[in-house]
Amino acid sequence: MPITANDPNRKSWLEVPNDSDFPIQNIPFGVFLTKDDVITIGTRIGDSAIDLGALQQMNYFEGIELTDDMFMQDTLNDFISDGKKTWRLVRNRIAEIFDAENPLLRDNAKHREIVIFTLDEIEMQLPVLIGDYTDFYSSKEHATNVGKMFRDPENALLPNWLHIPVGYHGRSSSIVPSGIPVHRPMGQTLPNGETTPVFGPSRLIDFELETAFITTDANIMGENIPVHEAEDYIFGMVLLNDWSARDIQKWEYVPLGPFLAKNFASSISPWIVTLDALEPFRVKGPKQDPTPLPYLQQKGKHAFDIHLEVSIEPENGEETLVSKSNFKYMYWSMSQQLAHHTSNGCRVNSGDMMGSGTISGPTPDSFGSMLELTWGGKNPIQMKDGTERKFINDGDSVRIKGYCQNSDVRIGFGEVCSKLLPPFTRK
Amino acid sequence: MPITANDPNRKSWLEVPNDSDFPIQNIPFGVFLTKDDVITIGTRIGDSAIDLGALQQMNYFEGIELTDDMFMQDTLNDFISDGKKTWRLVRNRIAEIFDAENPLLRDNAKHREIVIFTLDEIEMQLPVLIGDYTDFYSSKEHATNVGKMFRDPENALLPNWLHIPVGYHGRSSSIVPSGIPVHRPMGQTLPNGETTPVFGPSRLIDFELETAFITTDANIMGENIPVHEAEDYIFGMVLLNDWSARDIQKWEYVPLGPFLAKNFASSISPWIVTLDALEPFRVKGPKQDPTPLPYLQQKGKHAFDIHLEVSIEPENGEETLVSKSNFKYMYWSMSQQLAHHTSNGCRVNSGDMMGSGTISGPTPDSFGSMLELTWGGKNPIQMKDGTERKFINDGDSVRIKGYCQNSDVRIGFGEVCSKLLPPFTRK
Numbered sequence: 142m143p144i145t146a147n148d149p150n151r152k153s154w155l156e157v158p159n160d161s162d163f164p165i166q167n168i169p170f171g172v173f174l175t176k177d178d179v180i181t182i183g184t185r186i187g188d189s190a191i192d193l194g195a196l197q198q199m200n201y202f203e204g205i206e207l208t209d210d211m212f213m214q215d216t217l218n219d220f221i222s223d224g225k226k227t228w229r230l231v232r233n234r235i236a237e238i239f240d241a242e243n244p245l246l247r248d249n250a251k252h253r254e255i256v257i258f259t260l261d262e263i264e265m266q267l268p269v270l271i272g273d274y275t276d277f278y279s280s281k282e283h284a285t286n287v288g289k290m291f292r293d294p295e296n297a298l299l300p301n302w303l304h305i306p307v308g309y310h311g312r313s314s315s316i317v318p319s320g321i322p323v324h325r326p327m328g329q330t331l332p333n334g335e336t337t338p339v340f341g342p343s344r345l346i347d348f349e350l351e352t353a354f355i356t357t358d359a360n361i362m363g364e365n366i367p368v369h370e371a372e373d374y375i376f377g378m379v380l381l382n383d384w385s386a387r388d389i390q391k392w393e394y395v396p397l398g399p400f401l402a403k404n405f406a407s408s409i410s411p412w413i414v415t416l417d418a419l420e421p422f423r424v425k426g427p428k429q430d431p432t433p434l435p436y437l438q439q440k441g442k443h444a445f446d447i448h449l450e451v452s453i454e455p456e457n458g459e460e461t462l463v464s465k466s467n468f469k470y471m472y473w474s475m476s477q478q479l480a481h482h483t484s485n486g487c488r489v490n491s492g493d494m495m496g497s498g499t500i501s502g503p504t505p506d507s508f509g510s511m512l513e514l515t516w517g518g519k520n521p522i523q524m525k526d527g528t529e530r531k532f533i534n535d536g537d538s539v540r541i542k543g544y545c546q547n548s549d550v551r552i553g554f555g556e557v558c559s560k561l562l563p564p565f566t567r568k
Numbered sequence: 569m570p571i572t573a574n575d576p577n578r579k580s581w582l583e584v585p586n587d588s589d590f591p592i593q594n595i596p597f598g599v600f601l602t603k604d605d606v607i608t609i610g611t612r613i614g615d616s617a618i619d620l621g622a623l624q625q626m627n628y629f630e631g632i633e634l635t636d637d638m639f640m641q642d643t644l645n646d647f648i649s650d651g652k653k654t655w656r657l658v659r660n661r662i663a664e665i666f667d668a669e670n671p672l673l674r675d676n677a678k679h680r681e682i683v684i685f686t687l688d689e690i691e692m693q694l695p696v697l698i699g700d701y702t703d704f705y706s707s708k709e710h711a712t713n714v715g716k717m718f719r720d721p722e723n724a725l726l727p728n729w730l731h732i733p734v735g736y737h738g739r740s741s742s743i744v745p746s747g748i749p750v751h752r753p754m755g756q757t758l759p760n761g762e763t764t765p766v767f768g769p770s771r772l773i774d775f776e777l778e779t780a781f782i783t784t785d786a787n788i789m790g791e792n793i794p795v796h797e798a799e800d801y802i803f804g805m806v807l808l809n810d811w812s813a814r815d816i817q818k819w820e821y822v823p824l825g826p827f828l829a830k831n832f833a834s835s836i837s838p839w840i841v842t843l844d845a846l847e848p849f850r851v852k853g854p855k856q857d858p859t860p861l862p863y864l865q866q867k868g869k870h871a872f873d874i875h876l877e878v879s880i881e882p883e884n885g886e887e888t889l890v891s892k893s894n895f896k897y898m899y900w901s902m903s904q905q906l907a908h909h910t911s912n913g914c915r916v917n918s919g920d921m922m923g924s925g926t927i928s929g930p931t932p933d934s935f936g937s938m939l940e941l942t943w944g945g946k947n948p949i950q951m952k953d954g955t956e957r958k959f960i961n962d963g964d965s966v967r968i969k970g971y972c973q974n975s976d977v978r979i980g981f982g983e984v985c986s987k988l989l990p991p992f993t994r995k
Contacts, residue, residue, distance in 0.1 A: 272740060273741050299822055301765075301819055301820060304765050305756055305765075305819075305820055308824070309736070309737070309825050309827050310736070310737035310827065310831070312700050313699060314914070314916065323790075327912060327913070329732055329861065340861045343912075362742065363750075364994065365992075386912070392728055392732075393732055394825075395726055396822075397705060397735065397821075397825040397826065398825025398826075400736050401909070404912070405790075406789065434767045435767070482828070484756070485755050487739065488741040490741050562790075565792075
């Protein structure tokens, strides 16, 4: 079925600002709360949020097989369960409804008023109920940087890294949408040179620049997903800031991996951009040497050219851009990650989220964490307001943006932005 | 509020076989499917399963504040959310209803027929929707054994182990109730002496003898749970077999911890035994030296004397008991685990599950995994049918049982038993 929603020549009757991440070719999916306290599934065109639940009630999706309340829900899980064909039909239909040439809704003022919201009239929610959250570690540059700093500069990559899309389980309960502030965690750390740990506020709070993909029901327990089918089970992508407490991490992570250093908060952008919308931005990934084992081998373009940037905005201060990276640098593709994840028969459900791991590029200004950008705090970042940063300060907001751009169209994610607050205190 | 349900002198009008794990003093909670394809929340006395949804509909819980459909659900999450006071009221009421002296239901044949099922008329389900699953590593004997085998016999425990209840995130989607067979996973492993990995069926499948506790909503994001309050947020416990593929684990686990080696399956016993029911079996845990940091310090009895045993039953063969252990050996208590888990503000929800980690005792016959029992395969176990086991064979069923016993009463968990099948093949 063709993805007619991607037609680069289509214009919408809704206004779309220049350089908007959300032209009519994007049509992402999200969940929002309206000013009337109604939760609904929606999409976004330009700076308009669109209530898909209301559209469905008024029969705009007639002819597409959907349960009656498909878009009147507080998560996208059921819609995602319906599979790729349905996602495509719905996206194509939305493109038609908002096509500049289509008078149906355009000229129906009453319907428009019910369906369309300005952004300040809504509050974005988590788009899915995330059953399980996996975080990979698939940037070679990031793994190499970390290996150089913490292990052996001469053998920075561990022996398994070039053979396995290394990943681990994260915590779903701590995933929050953009805009929700995050408290600096307390935790146990081992001061340098000491043998007895202490408990107190983490002193080394970091961001991690990541993307994540959201899956549909993929398999029954025991069954694997072949790498060449894996993309069929990926609904779309979001931006992810995988907040990290480096001092807690260093003391706790051997031998079972990071735990409290990561599970105090992970922030995501609220609009899921579909893999269909990203189709024009496929590129080849980095050459994989050694050749992966057959279950991870794939041909064609499975990376995506997604520009990423991170900035830090001090409280009441001017924002400083601290990193520019790109998703295309990732060594392991999303399809390889999903094929590996299910190679042992691990069950993957609708609404599961899988993070890329920190996305570091080849140059020092493209690194995806303060740990790497300041090389463990040795080279502080100069901020526009004259201050320095080794890690994130209380009151700082960390903003990650992402977008794809070609000569025809720009498809973006908006942003994930959240502020770091001091440690929580009981009232 | 007194736990009148624990009265050791109470008898039930339902028959309870000698040495049953489920006398009227137990009153665990579970979810089952009836022969009429109805899913309901239930409890068990002797060999009778009791439909609590039907009891509620017939007003047997009058006077207790419960939503109308509290027990007519397919998970216990909402009930668990209601908190400790409600759990206690309901358990006390169930004890009254089934008290030998109470004619109300005893003498109402019509009601009895609706409410009571024999075990072969029902099919046990997962008792909760598990949002997040954490697995700890809190047996000193187990951590020492693993350290001796894989790291340094002289410094078997890692430096953080005596300071932190080390834990990591597991995968919720792979948790299944007792009785569901498990496929031997495929996976990537590094053959001994080689530098290039291979892909194929895991050759070293192991069980891990564990228990797990189920939490209620404990905190908002950012807030910690003090160690002396932690038990208020623990609903109850189950038995857990944390299936493990040792060869996959060895190759994948550095630096982010076990992943595919664990997430192909974890099996739990279906009846949640409440912490209230385990109250008479509190004991002091092992002495903790060095003294933990203040946020982990607690006084009193926070360990539980739960006898545990594991047996292996070959296909069509006789069962062999391979381990006898006890939950009281655990170095870190459940309250310390939960206090540590939330010390960074990590959100804990109703229905989250936290595993103890492998429960190994001090003697070689009390170790909680084949890895330890056979010392990495060096000392195979002699089976009653004349065969040997280094790890688990296809067709073997692994059965874990657990119970508490004093002169008055026996409170047990029943069992978690599941069969290992050959690798999954597509039809």
